[in-house]
Amino acid sequence: MxxxxxxxxxxxxxxxxxxxxxxxxxxxxxxxxxxxxxxxxxxxxxxxxxxxxxxxxxxxxxxxxxxxxxxxxxxGLRGLEEEAAWIERYRQIWAARFDQLDIVVEELKWKEKANGRKKRK
Amino acid sequence: MxxxxxxxxxxxxxxxxxxxxxxxxxxxxxxxxxxxxxxxxxxxxxxxxxxxxxxxxxxxxxxxxxxxxxxxxxxGLRGLEEEAAWIERYRQIWAARFDQLDIVVEELKWKEKANGRKKRK
DNA sequence: CGTATACTGAACCATATGGCTCAGTATAGC
DNA sequence: GCTATACTGAGCCATATGGTTCAGTATACG
The missing domain is CATH 1.10.10.10 (Winged helix-like DNA-binding domain superfamily/Winged helix DNA-binding domain)
Structure with a gap:
């Protein structure tokens, strides 16, 4: 599986x-x-x-x-478990990439503000 | 949505x-x-x-x-949210139908009785 | 400038897809 | 047995798909 x-x-x-x-x-x-x-x-x-x-x-x-x-x-007997799993895995990767983008944005904000306390690295 | x-x-x-x-x-x-x-x-x-x-x-x-x-x-910008949702909805319907089948199987059990076909929950 | 790199577009090919018609075969029901 | 029903299979058609080659165009770089 x-x-x-x-x-x-x-x-x-x-x-x-x-x-x-x-x-x-x-x-x-x-x-x-x-x-x-x-x-x-x-x-x-x-x-x-x-x-x-x-x-x-x-x-x-x-x-x-x-x-x-x-x-x-x-x-039929087959559901779409594996397909759902594939998509779910993709979605996580996709989300991760997007988070990186968020981090970049956040880092930029941090730089311009020079005041960031809540850094989530 | x-x-x-x-x-x-x-x-x-x-x-x-x-x-x-x-x-x-x-x-x-x-x-x-x-x-x-x-x-x-x-x-x-x-x-x-x-x-x-x-x-x-x-x-x-x-x-x-x-x-x-x-x-x-x-x-790309689009993830596969809607596709995941579609599949998930299908899977629920499918599971529901399968539960009905489980019931049928259970009803048939009185016939075989000895064979251990464990039902997945 | 000249050349190698990176892509683009047109055109071709074989096969697959999504539909159709038409001519069957097999079964249900009178 | 006869007829209507339900499917099946062959074959046609137009278009899409997955790949190719070949001939460009645009850019990087020495």
Whole structure:
């Protein structure tokens, strides 16, 4: 889990980079749905929606099962833990860089004032 | 703030869906870098790297400034707050659904009974 | 001034993406 | 059995992506 299998991220972030697919995830969060139901929700053909579901399934975000004629889609086994972790790590780095900038600003203030008591170095 | 400007996500998640670009973000997290430096790091042409930087810049994740001949790239003003929030919200929905599944699993337990499938809380 | 460096832009290429239609196959229900 | 439903697969189309080369332009520096 500590290892970030980069390859996975290509698929999952790629899957998230489309508004329709994010919408599908949201809808599946409310309730499972058939391909037909999803296609209608997003005003597109069955075939088009099937591709989107395929992408989501490939990324492990959705799982499907066909019973009779109907393929039911639901949220997949994989959550977005690793992706959340990656972003969180990035955000910390980003924040750190920004803090450095704050420090620079602060140091400049300190210089001009020559009175700084509360230095947080 | 509660408004999620979906259009933005296309760009940012799209930018994250490529290993090279994620790598660039990590490198820029350590230190600012020129296009040339980045291109060398990732073994690709200047022109190729410039495109990646362009994508990241478009997504607001990187900002660049040209001084003399050198264009220096740094982490952009935009962090990934909204993206983190989206994923977090999804994860909660996902977890909720999974809890329902846990209930199902528990209901099925009476059947197997002996096998120790420990439920994660 | 002359040359090496750093980038830029156009153009090309192969492949992927996001949609569609159309022609199937399989199942539900009368 | 017949028909409507639900999906599937092939294939088309336009555009985007990830990379390249090549021919510039602008700047640093001896």
């Amino acid at each position: 500590a290892q970030y299998s980069q390859a996975h991220f290509d698929a999952s972030f790629g899957a998230l980079s489309d508004a329709t697919r994010r919408g599908v995830l949201e809808q599946l969060g409310r309730a499972d749905a058939s391909i037909t139901a999803l296609a209608q929700s997003f005003h597109m053909t069955l075939t088009g929606m099937k591709k989107h579901v395929g992408v989501l399934e490939q990324a492990g975000l959705v799982s499907t099962e066909k019973v009779g004629r109907v393929r039911t889609c639901k949220l | 509660a408004q999620y400007s979906q259009a933005h996500f296309d760009a940012s998640f799209g930018a994250l869906s490529d290993a090279t670009r994620r790598g660039v973000l990590e490198q820029l997290g350590r230190a600012d870098a020129s296009i040339t430096a980045l291109a060398q790091s990732f073994h690709m042409t200047l022109t190729g790297m410039k495109k990646h930087v362009g994508v990241l810049e478009q997504a607001g994740l990187v900002s660049t400034e040209k001084v003399g001949r050198v264009r220096t790239c740094k982490l």
